[in-house]
Amino acid sequence: MDLVKITPENLAQEHICCALSNNADCQVLSKKAWLKERLAEGLVFLKGDVRGKCFIEYLPAEFAWAPVEADGYTFIDCLWVAGRFAGQGHSNLLLEECIRDSRERGKKGLAILSSPKKRGFLSDPNYLRHKGFAVADTAPPYFELLYLPFDGQAEPPRFGPSAKGGAQGPAADGFVLYYTNQCPFPAKYAPLIEGMARDRAVPFRSVHLTTREQARQAPTPFPTYSLFYNGAFVTHEILSEKKFEKLLLERGL
Structure with a gap:
């Protein structure tokens, strides 16, 4: 398998791997707009020359859209x-390329979110x-750096202070959803589930984090x-309409 690197020159025509092929789709548009700005900050998006999800995305931790303290x-x-x-x-090929590139840049190592x-x-x-x-x-309830x-x-590296209360969000009735454009899927599904909640008169507030500073201070x-x-x-997993419907039913909403 050969690797393809996304650049400002090929960003418009290259597929971004997340099961989305229509460049006019709101998910593709939001992700590519986000990528365009991050490329100038040292973000690397490498994908395999295969049809399907096979990629790695990484950047200097100082520019990460996450509440982490991982300078270097x-x-x-x-x-x-x-x-x-x-x-x-x-997976080995993608990770090894990230390691090679990071060593060449003089980085201390790699950091990644898991559980x-x-x-x-x-x-x-x-x-x-x-x-x-x-x-x-x-960080609660189940995140590991x-x-x-x-x-x-x-x-x-370590989580920033705002992330340490991860099981406890803002004091608010109903739902509060935080999301960024780092992943393409929320551009479609965040408005959909907010509309479902509104139709049922269930309180729902979306907090679209549009800057790195906002993301690094997220709860x-x-x-x-x-x-x-x-x-x-409740969850970090992006909810489809069907999954949100199930969640509403479980709470009697």
């Missing part, structure tokens, strides 16, 4: 290789531990998408 590290936003590519070495067990939209902890990653810090230091003397380790209900954390 590379922060991996996403490492996603679809199950149908399992066992073909694609004790495999969860959707978070990197697989079993794979990462197999590759030498260890837990640098934790994993790291792979290049030097045993490197200070481990969740995963500002890409975090949903709270009555001040308590």
Whole structure:
């Protein structure tokens, strides 16, 4: 498998891998607009020349849209290789390229968000531990900041103060959703579920984090998408209409 690097020159025509092929789709538009600005900050988006989800996205941790304190590290936003590519070495290839590039840039190591067990939209902890990653810090209810230091003397990264209350969000009735454009899917699904809540007269507030500073001060380790209900954390997994309907029914709403 060969790797394709997204650049300002090829961004418009290249597919961004997340099962989205229509450049006019709001999800593609939001993600590519976000990427365009991040490329100038050192973000790297590498994908396999295959049809399907097979890519890694990383950037200097100082520019990460997450409440982490990891100066000198590379922060991996996403490492996603679809199950149908399992066992073909694609994850290793992508991660090894990230390691090579980060070493050349003089980085202390890599940092990435995960959890004790495999969860959707978070990197697989079993794979990462197999590759030498260890837990640098934790935040409730289940988030782990994993790291792979290049030097045993490197200070481990940690979550910022705002992330440490991750199971407890803002004091508010109803739902509060935090999201960014780092992932393309919220551009479609955040308005959809907000509309569903509004139709049922269920209080719902969306907080669209549009700057890195806002994301780094978010009350969740995963500002890409975090949903709270009555001040308590519900999920970081991006909800479809069907999944949100189930959640509403479970709460009698």
